[in-house]
Amino acid sequence: MGSITPSPRSTCPQLITHLQSTLPSPxxxxxxxxxxxxSLLTSISQIALILRSSHTISAHGTANSFGDDQLNVDxxxxxxxxxxxxQPNSSSIxxxxxxxxxxxxxxxxxxxxxxxxxxxxFDPLDGSSIIPSNWTVGTIIGIWDGPTALNQPPATKxxxxxxxxxxxxxxxxxxxxxxxxxxxxxxxxxxxxxxWIITNPSLSLELxxxxxxxxxxxxxxxSSYPAYNxxxxxxxxxxxxxxYSGGLVPDLVHALVKGHGIYLSPVTPNHKAKLRRLYELCPxxxxxxxxxxxxxxxxxxxxxLRVEVKGEDERGGIVCGTRVEVDRAMxxxxxx
Amino acid sequence: MGSITPSPRSTCPQLITHLQSTLPSPxxxxxxxxxxxxSLLTSISQIALILRSSHTISAHGTANSFGDDQLNVDxxxxxxxxxxxxQPNSSSIxxxxxxxxxxxxxxxxxxxxxxxxxxxxFDPLDGSSIIPSNWTVGTIIGIWDGPTALNQPPATKxxxxxxxxxxxxxxxxxxxxxxxxxxxxxxxxxxxxxxWIITNPSLSLELxxxxxxxxxxxxxxxSSYPAYNxxxxxxxxxxxxxxYSGGLVPDLVHALVKGHGIYLSPVTPNHKAKLRRLYELCPxxxxxxxxxxxxxxxxxxxxxLRVEVKGEDERGGIVCGTRVEVDRAMxxxxxx
Numbered sequence: 001m002g003s004i005t006p007s008p009r010s011t012c013p014q015l016i017t018h019l020q021s022t023l024p025s026p027x028x029x030x031x032x033x034x035x036x037x038x039s040l041l042t043s044i045s046q047i048a049l050i051l052r053s054s055h056t057i058s059a060h061g062t063a064n065s066f067g068d069d070q071l072n073v074d075x076x077x078x079x080x081x082x083x084x085x086x087q088p089n090s091s092s093i094x095x096x097x098x099x100x101x102x103x104x105x106x107x108x109x110x111x112x113x114x115x116x117x118x119x120x121x122f123d124p125l126d127g128s129s130i131i132p133s134n135w136t137v138g139t140i141i142g143i144w145d146g147p148t149a150l151n152q153p154p155a156t157k158x159x160x161x162x163x164x165x166x167x168x169x170x171x172x173x174x175x176x177x178x179x180x181x182x183x184x185x186x187x188x189x190x191x192x193x194x195x196w197i198i199t200n201p202s203l204s205l206e207l208x209x210x211x212x213x214x215x216x217x218x219x220x221x222x223s224s225y226p227a228y229n230x231x232x233x234x235x236x237x238x239x240x241x242x243x244y245s246g247g248l249v250p251d252l253v254h255a256l257v258k259g260h261g262i263y264l265s266p267v268t269p270n271h272k273a274k275l276r277r278l279y280e281l282c283p284x285x286x287x288x289x290x291x292x293x294x295x296x297x298x299x300x301x302x303x304x305l306r307v308e309v310k311g312e313d314e315r316g317g318i319v320c321g322t323r324v325e326v327d328r329a330m331x332x333x334x335x336x
Numbered sequence: 337m338g339s340i341t342p343s344p345r346s347t348c349p350q351l352i353t354h355l356q357s358t359l360p361s362p363x364x365x366x367x368x369x370x371x372x373x374x375s376l377l378t379s380i381s382q383i384a385l386i387l388r389s390s391h392t393i394s395a396h397g398t399a400n401s402f403g404d405d406q407l408n409v410d411x412x413x414x415x416x417x418x419x420x421x422x423q424p425n426s427s428s429i430x431x432x433x434x435x436x437x438x439x440x441x442x443x444x445x446x447x448x449x450x451x452x453x454x455x456x457x458f459d460p461l462d463g464s465s466i467i468p469s470n471w472t473v474g475t476i477i478g479i480w481d482g483p484t485a486l487n488q489p490p491a492t493k494x495x496x497x498x499x500x501x502x503x504x505x506x507x508x509x510x511x512x513x514x515x516x517x518x519x520x521x522x523x524x525x526x527x528x529x530x531x532w533i534i535t536n537p538s539l540s541l542e543l544x545x546x547x548x549x550x551x552x553x554x555x556x557x558x559s560s561y562p563a564y565n566x567x568x569x570x571x572x573x574x575x576x577x578x579x580y581s582g583g584l585v586p587d588l589v590h591a592l593v594k595g596h597g598i599y600l601s602p603v604t605p606n607h608k609a610k611l612r613r614l615y616e617l618c619p620x621x622x623x624x625x626x627x628x629x630x631x632x633x634x635x636x637x638x639x640x641l642r643v644e645v646k647g648e649d650e651r652g653g654i655v656c657g658t659r660v661e662v663d664r665a666m667x668x669x670x671x672x
Contacts, residue, residue, distance in 0.1 A: 055505065133589050191389065232572070240556070254469040
């Protein structure tokens with residue numbers, strides 16, 4: 001699995017205090033707040049270090065179980081997350097599966113009767129194609145209640161989602177939505193002292209902004225998808241501002257930070273879906289919903305989080321972002 | 337001007353050796369090779385540190401001489417470059433002007449009869465709009481022979497150009513073209529030991545690539561510029577891959593690293609030119625030409641480096657990248 005430069009664990013005292021005072025019944029989520037999330041944030045801080053010194057991006061000579069070619073950094077970042085969640089200071093039971101190793105494996109067995117139990121589904125390094133050019137890339141992590149993420153209702157069972165953002169700084173986006181409570185979506189930044197601070201306690205995709213942004217993934221599909229082409233022409237005509245890096249994490253974070261945006265990744269017979277529901281679409285959809293936005297399946301218009309994930313390799317298209325923009329786009333794409 | 341965290345100077349022994357064995361008459365460029373370029377690379381390493389800990393991007397409450405609002409990071413990065421080039425260990429005479437402080441000011445006066453004399457024109461932080469979302473941003477620096485960059489033939493007097501790239505890693509692109517010698521364009525990366533290493537000694541925009549990339553800046557202009565709109569439709573129809581971050585440096589670096597790309601920033605009466613010739617277009621054009629590509633004025637089709645810069649605020653549109661793509665685009669835009 002490659003080796004990782006050992007580095008100190010990051011800390012997040014401000015976040016722990018914030019969650020203990022914000023979440024309902026925090027005592028039933030002690031492990032989530034004080035162990036699982038801090039461990040995952042540590043893995044993000046370690047991935048930032050790995051990327052900072054990965055001057056040669058090369059093929060690892062292996063493929064993951066889906067047959068995707070693996071880069072050396074894919075393997076190292078995957079290992080960083082697995083290492084962080086297997087630390088023995090966690091009192092929760094964790095099951096983990098990742099895009100690089102897509103089988104649910106139990107990580108902790110030393111549990112007590114009141115142990116919390118979570119399943120982590122993650123894409124350790126999203127945006128392989130833009131790593132050589134030194135563009136911002138990310139990590140995507142979904143956290144589910146219980147011993148599996150499969151065949152569960154995502155809207156209630158996927159209770160948290162975390163994005164790592166590796167650019168000029170190291171930042172993270174965290175969304176949490178516990179059953180019967182409103183969701184929260186906040187932004188964190190890693191300081192030089194390896195401490196996570198909250199830089200925005202409440203991200204929103206529904207701000208009144210002067211500039212409107214669109215991010216059209218899989219734009220080549222527009223050549224054989226007239227409705228998508230019509231939509232793009234509309235954005236140009238109405239002078240929306242284009243921002244499209246080709247990395248799912250940076251593209252969504254741009255919208256979240258600006259307070260407005262629409263991200264479209266449509267699917268056609270010649271341009272098949274690439275985004276995996278378990279490792280990408282579900283975690284991302286929770287972030288978007290907790291910021292007041294909407295994330296729907298591009299083919300059906302149904303909320304991404306309405307449909308259970310049956311298998312690790314399930315894929316789909318997505319349209320997400322500011323609610324009014326998603327409704328408009330789906331109106332055009334579904335021909336309504 | 338704000339304060340800068342003191343940090344050690346970076347080193348670049350491999351680059352110095354490489355240039356001494358590659359450039360013609362290196363002894364007449366001793367100061368450029370051993371002092372000016374290392375100092376500028378140090379400023380890039382320091383800007384990387386500044387950005388890594390700039391968790392709050394805020395207005396500085398000032399405007400530069402052009403009337404652009406300044407961010408705190410604009411001011412800090414400007415100061416980092418001025419500080420690096422004013423170190424007393426340089427035996428060359430340097431005149432400097434920047435987008436944030438656009439007047440040529442002499443930096444060194446302690447010169448000997450065989451001192452080399454250079455003018456540095458720079459944009460310390462390109463991509464302000466995408467800094468809050470933690471996307472890759474850059475620094476642009478042009479190095480001119482002699483005491484001024486104004487009213488000089490850019491093709492022969494602008495002898496070097498340097499881009500700093502701040503993403504998950506810190507990298508740099510350096511182009512040098514001395515009179516009567518072929519140009520070189522190479523990529524450097526900063527290690528954790530603060531040493532610059534050469535990661536690609538010869539970048540080219542003319543590779544035979546499977547994927548073709550386009551990067552359409554100022555896309556809103558297509559709404560009132562039918563030829564630009566036609567060009568964009570063509571790229572979509574022919575399934576070019578879109579990559580557009582909105583930062584000039586990352587957008588060009590993407591093409592340079594991939595070996596193919598076309599970047600377009602057209603101008604219309606309603607979408608005026610934003611890119612400044614002295615601080616952005618000329619340095620970037622040298623990089624592109626040294627990588628075997630082409631960089632032309634979008635209105636005339638003339639090479640950017642053919643026309644003298646008369647004033648610091650001169651602006652223009654640009655089409656640049658892989659030669660065959662630039663020719664094709666200009667054919668459409670000029671209606672030929």
